[in-house]
Amino acid sequence: MDKNIAVQVDDLTVAYNYKPVLWDIDLEIPEGVLMAIVGPNGAGKSTLIKSILGILNPIAGSVSIYGKPYDEQRKLVAYVPQKGSVDWDFPTTALDVVMMGTYGSLGWIKRPRQKEKKAALEALEKVGMLSFKNRQISQLSGGQQQRIFLARALVQNASIYFMDEPFQGVDATTEIAIINILKELRKAGKTVIVVHHDLQTVPEYFDWVTFLNVKKIATGPVKDIFNDDNLTKTYGINYKVSIQE
Amino acid sequence: MDLQEYFSLVFTDYTLRTITLGTAILGAVCGMLGSFAVLRKQSLLGDAISHAALPGIAIAFLLTGAKESNTLLIGALISGLIGTFWIRGIITKTHLKSDTALGLILSLFFGFGMLLLTFIQKQPNANQAGLDKYLFGQAATLVESDVWFMAIITGICLLVLLLFWKEFKLLLFDADYTKTLGFNTKFIDILITSFIVLAIVLGLQTVGVVLMSAMLLAPAAAARQWTNSLGVMVVLASIFGAFSGVFGTAISASQNNLSTGPVIVIVAGVFVLISFVFSPSRGLLFRQIRFIKNRRDLELHKTLAFMYNIVENHDNISHPHAIKILNNFQGYTKSTLQKLVDRNYVTIEGNMWSLTETGFNTASNLYNQQNLNNE
Numbered sequence: 001m002d003k004n005i006a007v008q009v010d011d012l013t014v015a016y017n018y019k020p021v022l023w024d025i026d027l028e029i030p031e032g033v034l035m036a037i038v039g040p041n042g043a044g045k046s047t048l049i050k051s052i053l054g055i056l057n058p059i060a061g062s063v064s065i066y067g068k069p070y071d072e073q074r075k076l077v078a079y080v081p082q083k084g085s086v087d088w089d090f091p092t093t094a095l096d097v098v099m100m101g102t103y104g105s106l107g108w109i110k111r112p113r114q115k116e117k118k119a120a121l122e123a124l125e126k127v128g129m130l131s132f133k134n135r136q137i138s139q140l141s142g143g144q145q146q147r148i149f150l151a152r153a154l155v156q157n158a159s160i161y162f163m164d165e166p167f168q169g170v171d172a173t174t175e176i177a178i179i180n181i182l183k184e185l186r187k188a189g190k191t192v193i194v195v196h197h198d199l200q201t202v203p204e205y206f207d208w209v210t211f212l213n214v215k216k217i218a219t220g221p222v223k224d225i226f227n228d229d230n231l232t233k234t235y236g237i238n239y240k241v242s243i244q245e
Numbered sequence: 246m247d248l249q250e251y252f253s254l255v256f257t258d259y260t261l262r263t264i265t266l267g268t269a270i271l272g273a274v275c276g277m278l279g280s281f282a283v284l285r286k287q288s289l290l291g292d293a294i295s296h297a298a299l300p301g302i303a304i305a306f307l308l309t310g311a312k313e314s315n316t317l318l319i320g321a322l323i324s325g326l327i328g329t330f331w332i333r334g335i336i337t338k339t340h341l342k343s344d345t346a347l348g349l350i351l352s353l354f355f356g357f358g359m360l361l362l363t364f365i366q367k368q369p370n371a372n373q374a375g376l377d378k379y380l381f382g383q384a385a386t387l388v389e390s391d392v393w394f395m396a397i398i399t400g401i402c403l404l405v406l407l408l409f410w411k412e413f414k415l416l417l418f419d420a421d422y423t424k425t426l427g428f429n430t431k432f433i434d435i436l437i438t439s440f441i442v443l444a445i446v447l448g449l450q451t452v453g454v455v456l457m458s459a460m461l462l463a464p465a466a467a468a469r470q471w472t473n474s475l476g477v478m479v480v481l482a483s484i485f486g487a488f489s490g491v492f493g494t495a496i497s498a499s500q501n502n503l504s505t506g507p508v509i510v511i512v513a514g515v516f517v518l519i520s521f522v523f524s525p526s527r528g529l530l531f532r533q534i535r536f537i538k539n540r541r542d543l544e545l546h547k548t549l550a551f552m553y554n555i556v557e558n559h560d561n562i563s564h565p566h567a568i569k570i571l572n573n574f575q576g577y578t579k580s581t582l583q584k585l586v587d588r589n590y591v592t593i594e595g596n597m598w599s600l601t602e603t604g605f606n607t608a609s610n611l612y613n614q615q616n617l618n619n620e
Contacts, residue, residue: 017340053425071427079425086419090284091473100415104426109408136473152422 004031004066006160006191007052012061014044014051021047023215025061029193031159033208034186036196036222040235043213045195046082049162053079065160075105078158080149082165088138094148095133098123101155123151128177143174150178160191167198179205202226251499260385261498267387267395268490268509271448274399276464276486277406278444280479281437283465284417289344290332290438292458293351295445297328299358299454302379303365312375314391314450321379322446328354329442355454382453382506384494395447402440406479413437414475452506463513464489470524489513546611548574548581549590552600553608562605565597 009027013020022044029035037045050056052063054070065073078101101123102116112120124130127147132140140148146166153161161182167175182192182205196202202209202222209226211217211234218230255261282291298321305320306312328350335346362376378386406413415423416433424430441461448457468481493509522530551574556562571577582598585591590604600608 050421055421055424074425074427077425079422081419081421085421087284087286090418091469091475091478092414092418093473097418100418100422103411103415103428106411108412108428111411138473 005029006031006066007193008064008067009048009052010062010064012048012051012058012063014047014056014058020214022051022058025212025216027210027216027219029191029208029219031191032186032189034182034192034194034206035208035210036194036202036206037210037212038196038199038202038234039212039217043234045212046164048212049079049164049193049195053077053162075156076159078153078156078161080153080161080163080166083142083146083149083168085164088140088145090137092137093133094129094135094137094140094144095120095124097137097148098151098155101152104156119155119157120151123154124148126154127151127181143170146170146174146178150181154181158190161185161193163192163194165195165197167196199231248495248499251495255495261494263389263392264384264387264498264505265491265494267392268384268451268494268505269487270392270395270399270490271444271451272460272464272486272488272490272509272513273483274395274402274444274486275448275460276468276482276484277402277479278437278441279461279463279465279486280468280475280482281413281417282441282461283469284475285437288462289347289458290329291441291445291461293332293347293354294325294329294442295449295454295457296351296358297354298322298325298446298449299379300324300354300361301358302376302449303358303361306365306376307361314386315394317376317379318446318449321449322442324354325442325446326439329438358454378453379449380453380455381504382449382451382456384451384497384505384509386450391450398443398447402444405436405440409433409436410476417475452509456506456510459510459513460486460489463510463517467513467516467520470520470527473526485513485516489516545581545584545588548577549585549604549608550611551577552591552598553605553611556600556605562602563592563599565594565599568593568596568598571598 005028007027007029009025012022012025012027014022021042025048037048039045047056051058052070063070065076070077095117098120099112099116102112102119106112106116121130121133124133127150129144129147129151132144137145137148146169150163150166153163163182166178170178182194185192186207194206196206203226206222208220209222210219211225211230213234213236217234218225251261255265279291282288301320301322301324302317303320304324305317308320309316311317332343332346332350335341335349336343341349365376412423412428412433415426415428416430416437420430423433445457445461448460452460464482464485465478467485468478471481472478489509489512493512494505496512497503497505497508520528522528525531548571551571552566555566555570556564568582571582582591582593585604586593588604589601590607591598592601
C-alpha cells in the first residue's frame, strides 16, 4: 500500500511569546484519509492547521502540500474555520458567504458571475441549506451556520480539506449530515483533516488519527493506534475508552 | 436668516453653496468608509486617528508658517498615518490590547498637539490665530478648491471601493479565511485604513479633531439598523452622512454662532436615534411590539394545544367539552377563549366548547412546528 503524501510537515515549531505551542512536529498525512486531530485543550490542534495554512507564522519548520510549498498549492486546499471565529451579525446572506469560496480561484478584482453562483447553489444543496440561501446569516442556527461554512469550503473544490471543530455546538442531525459529507469527500479521493473533540466517535467517523499535545504523540490508522496507551500519553491521565467492535 | 431663507439661498449664494456641498461630500465619504470601520470593530480607530492628526497640523504650521488648509492637512495626514501604524505596531508587537493602544496613542498625540498649539499661540507672530479651529472645525472656512479636493478624493475612494469590493467584504467577514485563499490581507487592510485616515483628514477643517470620529461612526451605525446587505449599508450610510452634512450646515447657518461641526454631529446622532428606535427589523420599537404579539400568540397557542390534547382522544374532533375543564389549565382566561372563538378555531354552545376543523388543523400544525424546531 504505497500512498501519495498529501500533507507533509517537518520540524514545525510554533510559539506564542516564549511558550511553545507546538514543538517539533513531524507529520505525514497520506492522500485520501479522513483524519482526526485529537488532544486536550491547549494542545495546539487549531494552531497546527493554522500554521499549515499559513495563517500563523511558525518559528521553525516547513510544510508541503503534495511535495510543493503551500503558496503554490493553495487551490488544492480548503479551510473551514471555527464557527466562533467570525461575527455572524455581519450584513450578508447565506448564499453570499458560500460564494466567498469562489473568490480564491477568481483572484483579485474579478467579480463572481453566473458560473460561481451556480457552484455556490450546488454546494448549498449538498449541505441541505438551499432553501435558506437568502437568509441573513445571523438568523441561522449554529448547526446551519456550520453547514454554510462547510458549503463555502466545498465550493473551493479542493483536494485537501482542513476543518476546525466542525462538530462543535451542532445538534445530532447536523453532525450526521456533516459526517456523511466528509465520508463522501473521502470516497471521492479527497483528504480531510478534522480537529475533533469527541473521542467516543473517533473510531466510528475516522480512519486516521493524530494525537497531539504540544508534541506529536502518535499518528496512523485508527485501528492500529487508537488505544488506551496513546490516549493516556496524550491526555496525561489514565484514560480508558471502550472501543465498540 | 432662518431655515427657509437658507434653502432659498443655498443654490445662489456662493459661500453657502460651497459649504453645503463640502459638508455633504464629507458626510458621504465618511459614511461610506465608516461602514467598514464599524464592521471591523475598529470604531475607536477613527477617534485615535483624528486626535493623532493634531500635532501634524501644528508642526506643518511651525515648519512652513503657512495657514492654508492644504499644507496643514498634509501635516495632519502624515501624523495621522504615523499614529495609525504605531497603534498597529503596539497591538502586534506587545501584549497590549487594542483599546489600550488606541487610548495611549490618542491621548499622547492629542496632548502633544495641544502643547504645540499653546506654544504657537505664545509666539509673537500675527499669523498664529485660527489654528484652534481644527479642534472643533469651522465649515465657514471651506473654499471652492477644498470642495473640489474633497470631491476628487471621494471619487478615488469610490473607485477603489468598487474595484476591491469583493476583497474588502471577504476581509471584513473572515480575515483568516481571506489569507488562506491567497489574498494579501495586509495590503487590503492598509488600503482600507489609509482611506479611513484620508477621510478623517478631509473632515478636520469642517468637523474638527474632537468630533470627527462621530462623523465616521454615526451614519454607519444608523445604516446598519435598516439593512442586512453590506452594499445597501454602505450606500445608506453615505446618504445619512450627506444629509447630516446638509442639515447640520443649514441649522448652523440659520442660527448665528452655532459651530457647524457639532451641529452636523448632532444631526447624525438624530439619524442614529431614529434608526435605533424605528428600524423594522432591528429597532427597539418594533422588537417590543413583536415581543408582545408573540407572547399573546403563545398564550393562545398554549390554550389551543391543551384543547387539542383533550380532543385528540375522541373520534369526532367537534365533540363538545365543558368549559370547566379548561380551568385546570394554567394559561386559560376567558379572553383567550374569546380570541380563539374570534379566530374561528373554537365554537361555544352554552357552557360547552368544541374545536372547529380549522382549529384542529392549526393545533396539529402547531405541534409539528414545535417538533421541527426541536430538531
